[in-house]
Amino acid sequence: MNKIVSKEYFSENVVKFEVEAPLIAKSRKAGHFVIVKVGLKGERVPFTIADSDIKKGTITLVVQKIGLSSTKLCALEVGDFITDMVGPLGKATHIENFGTVVCACGGVGTAPMLPIAAALKAAGNKVITVLAARTKDLIILEEQMKEHCDEVIVMTDDGSYGNKGLVTNGVESVINREKVDLCVTIGPAIMMKFVSQLTKKYEVHTLASLNTIMVDGTGMCGACRVSVGGKTKFVCVDGPEFDAHQVDFDEMLMRLNGYKDIERDEMKKLEIINNK
Amino acid sequence: MNLTEERAKEWRAGLRNAMKAKERTAIPRVHMPELDPEYRSHTRTEEVNLGLTPEMAMQEAKRCLDCANPTCMEGCPVNIYIPKFIKNIERGEFLEAAKTLKDTSALPAVCGRVCPQEKQCEAQCIHLKMGKESVAIGHLERFAADYERESGKISVPEVATPNNIKIAVVGSGPAGLAFAGDMAKLGYEVVVYEALHEIGGVLKYGIPEFRLPNEIVDVEIQNLQMMGVHFITNCVVGKTISIKDLEDDGYKGIFVASGAGLPRFMNIKGENLVGIMSSNEYLTRVNLMDAANPVSDTPVYKGKKVAVIGGGNTAMDSVRTARRLGAERAMIVYRRSEEEMPARLEEVKHAKEEGIEFWTLHNPIEYIGNEQGRVTHMLLQVMALGEPDESGRRSPVEIPGKTEMLEVDEVIVSVGVSPNPIIPQSVKGLEVSKWGTVVVDLETMQSAVPVIFAGGDIVRGGATVILAMGDGRRAAKSMNEWIQSTESRV
Numbered sequence: 001m002n003k004i005v006s007k008e009y010f011s012e013n014v015v016k017f018e019v020e021a022p023l024i025a026k027s028r029k030a031g032h033f034v035i036v037k038v039g040l041k042g043e044r045v046p047f048t049i050a051d052s053d054i055k056k057g058t059i060t061l062v063v064q065k066i067g068l069s070s071t072k073l074c075a076l077e078v079g080d081f082i083t084d085m086v087g088p089l090g091k092a093t094h095i096e097n098f099g100t101v102v103c104a105c106g107g108v109g110t111a112p113m114l115p116i117a118a119a120l121k122a123a124g125n126k127v128i129t130v131l132a133a134r135t136k137d138l139i140i141l142e143e144q145m146k147e148h149c150d151e152v153i154v155m156t157d158d159g160s161y162g163n164k165g166l167v168t169n170g171v172e173s174v175i176n177r178e179k180v181d182l183c184v185t186i187g188p189a190i191m192m193k194f195v196s197q198l199t200k201k202y203e204v205h206t207l208a209s210l211n212t213i214m215v216d217g218t219g220m221c222g223a224c225r226v227s228v229g230g231k232t233k234f235v236c237v238d239g240p241e242f243d244a245h246q247v248d249f250d251e252m253l254m255r256l257n258g259y260k261d262i263e264r265d266e267m268k269k270l271e272i273i274n275n276k
Numbered sequence: 277m278n279l280t281e282e283r284a285k286e287w288r289a290g291l292r293n294a295m296k297a298k299e300r301t302a303i304p305r306v307h308m309p310e311l312d313p314e315y316r317s318h319t320r321t322e323e324v325n326l327g328l329t330p331e332m333a334m335q336e337a338k339r340c341l342d343c344a345n346p347t348c349m350e351g352c353p354v355n356i357y358i359p360k361f362i363k364n365i366e367r368g369e370f371l372e373a374a375k376t377l378k379d380t381s382a383l384p385a386v387c388g389r390v391c392p393q394e395k396q397c398e399a400q401c402i403h404l405k406m407g408k409e410s411v412a413i414g415h416l417e418r419f420a421a422d423y424e425r426e427s428g429k430i431s432v433p434e435v436a437t438p439n440n441i442k443i444a445v446v447g448s449g450p451a452g453l454a455f456a457g458d459m460a461k462l463g464y465e466v467v468v469y470e471a472l473h474e475i476g477g478v479l480k481y482g483i484p485e486f487r488l489p490n491e492i493v494d495v496e497i498q499n500l501q502m503m504g505v506h507f508i509t510n511c512v513v514g515k516t517i518s519i520k521d522l523e524d525d526g527y528k529g530i531f532v533a534s535g536a537g538l539p540r541f542m543n544i545k546g547e548n549l550v551g552i553m554s555s556n557e558y559l560t561r562v563n564l565m566d567a568a569n570p571v572s573d574t575p576v577y578k579g580k581k582v583a584v585i586g587g588g589n590t591a592m593d594s595v596r597t598a599r600r601l602g603a604e605r606a607m608i609v610y611r612r613s614e615e616e617m618p619a620r621l622e623e624v625k626h627a628k629e630e631g632i633e634f635w636t637l638h639n640p641i642e643y644i645g646n647e648q649g650r651v652t653h654m655l656l657q658v659m660a661l662g663e664p665d666e667s668g669r670r671s672p673v674e675i676p677g678k679t680e681m682l683e684v685d686e687v688i689v690s691v692g693v694s695p696n697p698i699i700p701q702s703v704k705g706l707e708v709s710k711w712g713t714v715v716v717d718l719e720t721m722q723s724a725v726p727v728i729f730a731g732g733d734i735v736r737g738g739a740t741v742i743l744a745m746g747d748g749r750r751a752a753k754s755m756n757e758w759i760q761s762t763e764s765r766v
Contacts, residue, residue: 023516037473041566043573044473068573084473086510215565215574218471218512219537219696220481221557225548232541232548237697251548254649258550262575 001081005058010140013065014108015074016050022057024049024087030095030115031209031241034059034087035217036073042083043069046214048112048186048240049088062111062140089217090240093207097124099181102204103149104171104195106132106187110141112209113186118148120184126150128174132167132187136160167191168198175202182207185244189256193249200245208244210235212252213259226252282360283342291363292342305409306336313629320568320600321485324626325389325418330370333419337366340411343402348413351400353746354381354454358397362416371431374424377417378433382457383450383496383745385425386479388418389488391742392620425495432502436463441759444469444527446513446699449477450741451533451732453500454748460503462756467527468505471512474564477535479741481564482556484593486600490563514702519728529727529755532714533748536733537696541689542585546643551577551651555584555594555690568601579686581605583654585640586690587617592624594688595632606632607682611639611659616669637661637672638680643687651687656680695734703728713737721751722758729755 006018024034033048051060065071076082093116101120105113110131121127127148132155133139139154139161146152154162155170163170167187174180175198183206185195192208199206212224212235219237226233229246233239282288309326310316316324328336340362348358357376364373377384393399393414401410424430443459445452448470456466474480479493501507511517513534522530539554541547558576561567567576582598584591587610599606608627610617613636617624628634635656642655658678665671700708707715707724714723714730721729731747733739 023511027516027518039573041569041572041574043565043575072573084510086471086473086512086516088515089512215557215560216472216481218698220539221560222539222541222554223557225541227548232543234538237538251649255548255550257648258650259575262577 001083002085004076004078004080004082005056007076007078010062011137013074014138014140015063015065016111017061017063017076018053018056018058019061019082019085020057021059021085021087024085025052025054025057025059028052028059028088029092030119031090031093031112032088033090033112033217033240034061034085035089035214036061036082037084038069038072038076039083042072044084044215044217045069045073046089046211046217046236048209048211050111050114060111062108064108086217090236091238093119093184093241095119095123100126100128100179101182101184102171102174102180103127103129104132104167104183104185104187105129106167106191107138108140109185109187109191109209110145113184114141114144114148116184116186117145121148121150128153130155130167130170130174131162132156132170132191134158166194168194171195172198175199175204180204183244184209189249189253192244193253196244196247196249206244207241208247209240210242210247210252211240212256226255279346279357282357283344287367288342288360288363291366295338297341300339300341301403301406301408303335303339305339306332306412306415308412308415310626313626313631316486317596317599317630319486321489323489324486327422328415328419330368330423333365333370333416334368336412336416337362339403340366341402347400347402348397348411351396351398353396353742354387354749356380356397356417358413361420362411362413365416365420370420370423371427371429373420375431377420378431380749381745382454382500382748384417385421385492386450386488386496387742387745388414388421389492390483392740394621396742425492430495430499432499433457433461435461435503438465438504439463440465441763442467442525442527443755444513444522444530445533446530447471447477447533447535447732447734448475448497448507449533449535449732449744450479451535451744451748452477452531453497454745455531455533455731455752456505456748457500457503458749458752459756460500460505462752464756466505468507469511469513469517470507470509471534472564473509475507475509481560482590482593484559484563484597486596487593512698514698519699519703523727528759529729531748531751531755532699532723532728532730532734533732533744534696534699534734536693536738537698538694539689540692540694542640542691544641544643546645546651547689549643549645549651550649551579551685552643552687552689555586555590555688556693558594558688559590559597562597562601576601577686578602579684581607581684582686582688583607583609583635583640583682583684584688584690585609586692587612587619588690588692589619589623591690592619592627594690596627596630598686598688599630599632603686607635608632609635609638609640609656611637611672612669613637613661635682639672639674640687641679651684654682654684654687656682693733693738695737699734711737719750720754720758721747722754726758
């Protein structure tokens with residue numbers, strides 16, 4: 001049982017939580033994730049850790065309402081308890097001074113990118129973040145990101161804020177203007193696929209942090225498997241970060257959609273709960 | 277008291293003399309009452325084996341000759357005092373029988389259900405040498421444990437005066453529980469760390485309720501709690517806290533029983549299609565997450581044409597689960613013949629009764645999917661049996677050019693597991709084999725790092741509940757000796 005100590009809405013569907021988890025706060029590093037389960041019959045779902053406060057003994061999660069489990073989580077208030085939380089899981093991001101790093105993030109992917117950008121900056125890198133979303137309201141953590149980056153480039157699909165265009169336009173503009181040693185990308189699978197295609201063209205080494213379906217999160221079930229360089233890898237123990245140019249994103253997208261039909265049925269449970 | 281003295285006790289001698297050995301051996305072996313196959317293949321959690329009645333158990337107990345040299349005990353990895361508990365059943369002292377079981381086994385109700393007795397205690401029974409069926413030791417064990425639980429008079433094993441020495445256990449599966457029970461009896465302060473949100477390891481996530489109901493596991497866990505064992509869930513040793521954290525915290529010994537981790541796949545074309553998963557994933561969804569229950573948030577496929585790849589107990593558990601979730605065709609696909617199957621005979625028999633199809637001497641070589649990436653067909657290579665391999669089993673060889681296409685909408689891959697990599701990766705100085713298992717002295721279960729002992733699947737790769745429990749018991753005995761000898765040196 002982990003107590004929620006603060007809750008903040010970034011937008012209607014995106015919520016930031018600070019959750020009591022002293023042991024996880026102490027041991028987690030940038031890139032790690034936790035598995036969260038809400039309710040006795042809840043589902044185990046992975047969320048990448050956005051931040052932690054060792055003194056307060058808390059970790060920060062940024063959650064977007066997408067399916068049944070994330071919606072249930074977002075319905076929790078300050079003082080409520082998350083039924084089960086375990087972590088930190090996965091391999092931490094490998095941090096060193098690479099030179100110039102572009103962090104390409106979209107939507108809630110910005111949250112887990114924040115500690116990675118901060119760690120890269122602390123290691124001496126020049127860090128340029130491309131922060132992208134569909135529209136202005138969905139741009140999150142811009143100020144916090146600015147604190148840790150040499151430059152933050154904002155992109156919106158509709159041009160309502162920052163530059164008009166996709167995350168890839170932002171990344172390409174940086175590559176065209178200076179030498180980039182590494183690109184890190186976190187966001188929806190489709191977005192990471194296009195970032196990867198772009199950086200491959202320019203031969204910029206790229207890491208993608210994958211968020212696949214998981215059950216146990218400790219290497220036991222294999223639900224999270226992806227093909228990397230033609231080999232099957234488990235995101236939970238071999239990842240979550242992989243060489244993006246080796247990841248079979250089409251297969252990953254196909255697997256992510258695997259439970260869509262069941263998910264739609266599951267969402268009906270929420271309607272039943274809400275109607276009561 | 278030693279075995280000879282126990283056996284010489286008046287009541288035992290009296291029972292032995294009450295009936296001639298010939299009369300005992302003439303009694304036919306009891307049959308375990310079972311749920312009707314058609315009914316049970318549609319009920320998800322109801323246990324297949326119903327258990328013996330007291331009359332049946334007492335009658336079966338009479339078959340035991342109370343041998344002077346009970347070879348059955350040598351076949352038991354935890355050395356249960358078999359004749360003593362059986363003779364207690366014969367004389368109607370069922371609670372005494374249960375107590376005898378608990379002297380050496382932390383989980384008798386579990387072992388009575390899932391142990392491969394036919395390969396262990398029962399394989400050593402004197403009756404077999406006389407061409408008769410062995411005493412149904414497993415059924416009797418289950419009877420005594422169930423009787424005690426249902427009586428509400430559960431005895432808590434005696435615990436020595438606390439010695440205030442802290443011991444940590446990593447993993448709450450059979451090895452960890454057996455170890456914890458023995459250490460608690462010796463007076464140690466035992467804390468068990470579990471990565472999942474439920475205690476029990478494979479007993480909860482792996483073995484289905486129709487073979488081992490969760491509430492039975494829970495009662496055995498409560499029993500350990502009454503003995504003073506503490507459990508901490510949602511804590512991954514090697515991630516949440518390190519082995520070093522435990523040592524700094526004052527733990528004097530650490531028993532690693534973190535179990536089987538990574539499921540193996542076959543690395544064939546199309547294996548990552550939607551609808552193909554490991555038996556670990558499938559069983560975890562259904563057993564641990566209760567996914568087939570409408571109130572659970574976890575989804576699970578309910579395939580109509582389900583193929584399970586493999587011939588072990590996990591494969592049988594998976595295919596029988598699929599049948600219960602509504603599969604019209606639930607199929608075992610196995611590359612060898614039925615004779616080589618590692619699954620227990622009882623599981624194979626039960627599966628067949630439930631309408632499971634057996635595609636033996638077939639091996640998948642490719643999966644084919646539709647536009648959504650969902651598996652629709654599998655291509656099978658037809659096999660024949662060749663010469664025996666290292667395991668002594670006749671090895672399967674391909675019949676060139678002979679293949680078959682099978683329509684499927686769900687495939688469960690159950691071809692084994694590799695050990696959980698988290699501890700081996702996170703502890704310096706630990707010796708790890710090329711298979712990823714932790715290397716220990718198999719007599720003492722001590723690893724290359726003296727404070728760390730290990731047992732169960734993390735050492736064996738893939739074994740049975742009872743072998744894991746045997747490891748736990750041996751580790752407890754030798755860790756106690758090791759701690760006592762180091763303490764006395766200080």
